Amino acid sequence: DAKTTQPNSMESNEEEPVHLPCNHSTISGTDYIHWYRQLPSQGPEYVIHGLTSNVNNRMASLAIAEDRKSSTLILHRATLRDAAVYYCILRTIAGGTSYGKLTFGQGTILTVHP
Amino acid sequence: EAEVAQSPRYKITEKSQAVAFWCDPISGHATLYWYRQILGQGPELLVQFQDESVVDDSQLPKDRFSAERLKGVDSTLKIQPAELGDSAMYLCASSLERGPYEQYFGPGTRLTVT
Numbered sequence: 001d002a003k004t005t006q007p008n009s010m011e012s013n014e015e016e017p018v019h020l021p022c023n024h025s026t027i028s029g030t031d032y033i034h035w036y037r038q039l040p041s042q043g044p045e046y047v048i049h050g051l052t053s054n055v056n057n058r059m060a061s062l063a064i065a066e067d068r069k070s071s072t073l074i075l076h077r078a079t080l081r082d083a084a085v086y087y088c089i090l091r092t093i094a095g096g097t098s099y100g101k102l103t104f105g106q107g108t109i110l111t112v113h114p
Numbered sequence: 115e116a117e118v119a120q121s122p123r124y125k126i127t128e129k130s131q132a133v134a135f136w137c138d139p140i141s142g143h144a145t146l147y148w149y150r151q152i153l154g155q156g157p158e159l160l161v162q163f164q165d166e167s168v169v170d171d172s173q174l175p176k177d178r179f180s181a182e183r184l185k186g187v188d189s190t191l192k193i194q195p196a197e198l199g200d201s202a203m204y205l206c207a208s209s210l211e212r213g214p215y216e217q218y219f220g221p222g223t224r225l226t227v228t
Binding site: 032034036042043044045046049085087091092093097098099100101102103104105106107 | 118145147149155156157158159162169170172205207209212213214215216217218219220221222
């Protein structure tokens with residue numbers, strides 16, 4: 001499985017934008033970039049995903065580099081409820097034994113200050 | 115909004131005892147996953163079901179762990195005998211189909227083995 005690299009932790013102030021980086025230099029053409037987050041004492045939840053183009057939804061935006069070797073999850077206005085561990089995960093559409101599973105790394109612990 | 119249900123939420127057991135966890139996925143979801151999350155780490159896939167069939171159990175310690183999804187709906191994960199190192203959060207997730215689809219996670223079962 002292609003690997004991702006994220007900073008261990010980041011901090012932000014409430015109502016400010018947050019940019020969470022992810023490096024995935026070995027990404028293949030059949031890999032989608034997914035982001036999940038895990039709030040304290042809860043199961044992970046889906047945030048957003050993309051392939052090549054930038055994506056927006058109600059939770060966040062995903063900016064993907066032109067060479068696809070890195071991406072950035074953008075929270076436009078952080079709230080206290082956004083404090084969580086954010087996971088950047090590559091998911092293949094190519095099939096195989098690992099088809100469908102999420103391979104979590106350590107993720108980035110986001111702290112939001114009031 | 116439909117949710118993945120898990121029970122119990124918390125379980126304390128003594129080592130060498132048997133323990134079982136139950137998961138009810140979102141209705142209509144063909145794929146069901148069991149993950150284990152050790153404190154401070156990301157979740158790790160234990161087993162993946164497509165309907166009632168196991169499609170990936172490569173990380174399941176088969177000498178003591180078993181999982182079933184008899185009618186392709188709810189699922190049970192069993193540990194017998196439990197060991198101290200099994201203390202972790204056990205998360206169930208489901209998705210519409212196998213592949214890079216959004217996974218919906220339950221709240222998890224926190225297992226403590228004493």
